[in-house]
Amino acid sequence: MPFHTAPLGRRRFLALSGASAAGLVIAGCGDDEEPAQTTPAEEPPPEPMADVTLDFATTAGVLNYAYALELLEAEFYAQVTGEFYAEATEAERMILEQVGAHEQVHVDFLGAVLADDAAQGLEFNFEAVDFADRMSVLTTASTFENLGVGAYNGAAQFLARLASQGDELATTALMAAGDIVSVEARHASVIAAQIETGQDASFAPNAFDEAMTPQQVIEAAQPFIRQQIAVTNADPQGG
Amino acid sequence: MRLNPNALANLEPEVVNQITSRRDALRRIGGTLAATAGASVAFTAAAREAFAQSGGPPEQVVEVLQFALTLERLEAAFYSMGLEEDGLIPGDVRVVFETIGGHEDEHVAFLEEALGDSAGEAPELDFTAGGMFDTFESYDTFLLLAQAFEDTGQRAYRGQAPNLVEAPEVLTQALTIHSVEARHAALVRSLRDLQGWIPQDQPGVPAAVAPVYAGMDLTEKYGVDLMELSGAENDRITEAFDEPLTMEEVLAIAGPFIVS
Numbered sequence: 001m002p003f004h005t006a007p008l009g010r011r012r013f014l015a016l017s018g019a020s021a022a023g024l025v026i027a028g029c030g031d032d033e034e035p036a037q038t039t040p041a042e043e044p045p046p047e048p049m050a051d052v053t054l055d056f057a058t059t060a061g062v063l064n065y066a067y068a069l070e071l072l073e074a075e076f077y078a079q080v081t082g083e084f085y086a087e088a089t090e091a092e093r094m095i096l097e098q099v100g101a102h103e104q105v106h107v108d109f110l111g112a113v114l115a116d117d118a119a120q121g122l123e124f125n126f127e128a129v130d131f132a133d134r135m136s137v138l139t140t141a142s143t144f145e146n147l148g149v150g151a152y153n154g155a156a157q158f159l160a161r162l163a164s165q166g167d168e169l170a171t172t173a174l175m176a177a178g179d180i181v182s183v184e185a186r187h188a189s190v191i192a193a194q195i196e197t198g199q200d201a202s203f204a205p206n207a208f209d210e211a212m213t214p215q216q217v218i219e220a221a222q223p224f225i226r227q228q229i230a231v232t233n234a235d236p237q238g239g
Numbered sequence: 240m241r242l243n244p245n246a247l248a249n250l251e252p253e254v255v256n257q258i259t260s261r262r263d264a265l266r267r268i269g270g271t272l273a274a275t276a277g278a279s280v281a282f283t284a285a286a287r288e289a290f291a292q293s294g295g296p297p298e299q300v301v302e303v304l305q306f307a308l309t310l311e312r313l314e315a316a317f318y319s320m321g322l323e324e325d326g327l328i329p330g331d332v333r334v335v336f337e338t339i340g341g342h343e344d345e346h347v348a349f350l351e352e353a354l355g356d357s358a359g360e361a362p363e364l365d366f367t368a369g370g371m372f373d374t375f376e377s378y379d380t381f382l383l384l385a386q387a388f389e390d391t392g393q394r395a396y397r398g399q400a401p402n403l404v405e406a407p408e409v410l411t412q413a414l415t416i417h418s419v420e421a422r423h424a425a426l427v428r429s430l431r432d433l434q435g436w437i438p439q440d441q442p443g444v445p446a447a448v449a450p451v452y453a454g455m456d457l458t459e460k461y462g463v464d465l466m467e468l469s470g471a472e473n474d475r476i477t478e479a480f481d482e483p484l485t486m487e488e489v490l491a492i493a494g495p496f497i498v499s
Contacts, residue, residue: 153414203338
């Protein structure tokens with residue numbers, strides 16, 4: 001059975017083009033707020049609007065989380081390889097091109113799995129990156145790869161809980177995430193070695209990698225994403 | 240994300256005391272081990288809680304952890320012996336193997352602590368595999384086996400993920416080791432002038448090591464035909480996913496190095 005035809009269950013996350021989707025979720029608020037005019041003198045400042053809410057109680061929500069991060073990476077490497085910094089060595093070019101190609105494969109894969117549920121219209125903001133500067137490019141790459149490792153490691157438990165509730169797509173998503181996370185770790189290791197020439201411990205700074213919460217990951221990624229991202233049902237159980 | 244620190248509250252007092260005293264004992268040994276022990280206490284407690292919640296037999300999870308411990312002991316001994324061998328590892332890359340070996344030591348300590356009495360004795364090892372490899376006489380052979388052990392280790396942890404679905408806390412801990420094995424593998428590969436990721440063909444890998452890379456040349460993943468979907472080269476597609484090895488496949492690879 002083609003994977004993308006597996007039932008996705010209730011579609012509780014929202015497409016990015018909020019107006020065309022079921023509606024917007026306001027981060028941190030219910031959707032039944034009191035009308036403001038009842039207490040005009042104490043009207044609070046408006047909550048920031050979330051353009052997209054990732055629901056970690058759904059497999060599609062978790063997959064869109066991964067999809068957004070892979071899109072971010074793929075777009076970054078597309079810009080890097082579109083016009084390399086001047087002193088890029090042949091080895092660095094090969095590494096960055098291959099890493100970028102892997103991220104695009106991840107995007108293609110997750111997009112196919114999500115099919116109609118894939119988040120649309122995400123836009124990225126790389127104003128903080130100087131693409132002409134080697135260290136800016138490599139440290140940003142390192143940040144994104146390590147973020148990917150932490151994100152996948154931390155997302156697994158949400159997929160495992162969905163899988164143990166009988167969600168077959170979650171089982172498959174968990175296995176695929178497991179196949180992808182180690183590739184992100186390989187990227188992180190190789191890029192660290194470009195920065196530090198491989199003769200120190202930065203390729204694997206700790207014996208145990210992080211398993212980051214969705215909140216930690218989105219906080220780190222948000223400056224690079226134009227839309228406002230929110231997460232829901234994203235507290236690790238018992239954590 | 241840390242494991243539930245309140246998990247201890249749900250345990251019987253004597254269990255808590257047992258865990259706490261073991262933690263205290265380890266804390267006296269040194270900073271690194273103390274950090275490991277702290278994680279292990281949460282790990283052990285969370286694992287117990289997970290077992291209680293799932294109602295399933297903990298044997299499966301114990302078996303996974305014992306399997307992981309066997310591999311980690313193999314790796315830890317390999318680097319320890321390699322680092323002790325005068326003139327084997329060039330001075331400028333000693334830090335790499337000290338780092339990797341130190342991590343494997345921490346993984347061993349962590350798994351031994353988590354398994355307690357179920358950890359068993361460390362196996363007797365033969366890194367020549369009965370004379371097949373001149374492991375500690377040739378840096379090239381040492382590097383080849385380091386690559387094989389790390390890539391195997393990564394694929395082995397990945398392969399156990401299905402057996403940990405019902406124990407998400409244990410799964411998470413295993414994943415935080417899994418990605419470190421991948422980091423090790425990528426750097427060792429780069430020392431052999433290879434890419435950090437695994438393409439379709441494995442140049443310079445003898446037949447005896449080939450099973451480490453079995454089944455990694457797939458371009459269809461979970462029903463998605465990426466050859467058709469993606470314009471990427473075949474190697475980029477296969478490199479983008481690290482497929483699992485089963486316990487049986489891993490033990491067949493590790494077997495020649497394990498005497499008993």
